[in-house]
Amino acid sequence: MKKKLIATLTALTLVLGLTSCATETKDQGVTTKTPVVETFAAEYEMKGTTSAGKPKNDTFIFEGTTEDGVITELNFDIIRNKGTEGEYSKKDIMGYQMNVSDVQIEKVGEDYKLTKLSAAGYDDAFEGGQYMVTASADVITDTTTFKDLTFINLATQAELEFDKAIAAYKYVAVEAGIEDLNEETLVKDIISKHELYKDGSFVEGVNRISFAGYNGGRSYGEQIDAIATHILNEKMTLEEVYEMFKTVNQMDQPIADRDVVSGATISFVGDFQRMVYVAINGELFEGVVTHTITDGNTKVEVVTQGYGGEVETHVTFDGEGKITEIAIRDAQETPEIGGVLTAENSEFINSLIEGQDKIDDVEVVSGATKTSEALVKAVKLATEYYKGL
The missing domain is CATH 3.30.390 (Enolase-like; domain 1)
Known part of the structure; x- marks a missing residue:
């Protein structure tokens, strides 16, 4: 889902504290240097509306520790609607729909109903690339095949063409160990990954999984964690992170080219960059x-x-x-x-x-x-x- 950001900084806290100073000590002729350790903590809130026209705000949390300028500890999170009843972390797989799939199974009398088999992600088969689709079947059995389902494009509420259904669900299928999704693929084999088909029987309930989408990126939260891991593994400074957010994974770069940060294909729009600017400078970005x-x-x-x-x-x-x-x-x-x-x-x-x-x-x-x-x-x-x- 594309998000519409109204670029307003409404809340900001910054802590930059020197917790130890560089010192040199000598012991039997050996000089030991104690690193300079600093802490940083920036909280940056962007208000606006979702692409569906609903109000939202995203609070970017970027805090951690540096040693001699290199980031050694990092907590990076994005909180939607912080301080409200609807608050959730975009790292929570149940909170934000990107490269995730939901399944809902209901028992109706002696039969089972597939109420929902959804997928949200990106594929070139869709206009604009992004998609949110769902599938259903009034009755589902061990022999129900993929072609037996009814597919809906949630963006338009119109029935989805079968070739686009294949394009959307192929990533979910691979997650379930199915390399070739086709008309005859058994639905039970797909939803077994959701653990709603076990031991030869359907299971009533709802469950969500993440999957590796186009070019490898998984759920939004897993991609945020991949960014944090990249920063730590590459021993980056705050200034280097700022430059990365400014030049890598931009909106005008095709997703297939967004491979500098392994496991993260989300675009680094201006809020990522300005979040780190605040952490570095302690002032609003211009x-x-x-x-x-x-x-x-x-x-x-x-x-x-x-x-x-x-x-x-x-x-x-x-x-x-x-x-x-x-x-x-x-x-x-x-x-x-x-x-x-x-x-x-x-x-x-x-x-x-x-x-x-x-x-x-x-x-x-x-x-x-x-x-x-x-x-x-x-x-x-x-x-x-x-x-x-």
Whole structure:
């Protein structure tokens, strides 16, 4: 499921403490150096809505210990809806649907019903790559085959074509030891991995498993753990982690190319990068996040600080270096004040495009000073960055 992020930093705690200083001691002519040990702890909250339009917030937890700058201990977690009744960790396999499969079996009289056999993951067979599908059967027996199921695309609520069903469930099948998923594959052999078919009989209940998806990444939580393991195994510094989140696994990189961090194909969008920035600097992030080039146009993604938090601005340059579009991807400015400036094709945004050659002469808006200053700064940062490409 693609997530829509409204880039607003609403909560931040930072602890950077020196727990020991480098010292040298001599014993019988042998000099021993005690490493510099530091602790770091950043908590970074992003508010917004899911792709289904439901409110959400993600709190990024990044804390640990360094010795002589190298990270030796690390706790990396993402908490959805922290502090609310619906709080859960995205590392919890039951909390976030990525490369997971659910099965629900019900007993109806003397028969068993397959209420749900779902799969959520990524495959090129689907538009946009990501998919969430489910299958069912009113009656399921030892001889029920894969072709006997009814398949639904949860994104459209429409019946799913059989070839796409094969594409979606082949990863679940491999997890169950089935290398060639086809029409005649027995459903009981697939759900045996979910432990809802045991000892020659179906089992009433619900269970979820994770599976190795496209290019190897497993559930979201397993991928977060893979990132943490990579950081520790590579003996990385905070600065190196920041650079990794800035350059590796970007949205414009095909998933098949996201193999620098073994076991993690999730995209490192700006929140990963800014989380580590906070841990390093102890302050809110402002600057260019990334850029993309499409049909000769360069779009620069910039983050500045407005009245309500982060303002994420996309500034597009044509082949001649002229700004042709300024779009605010997400902002949490006051709707009747700063929100008027950040609205699509607002008068202020148009004034920035028209006045791009004399950006310092663009007047800030009285009553929305911080918002207008954030947008002016975004244009300046994007222009400087574009000229340096």
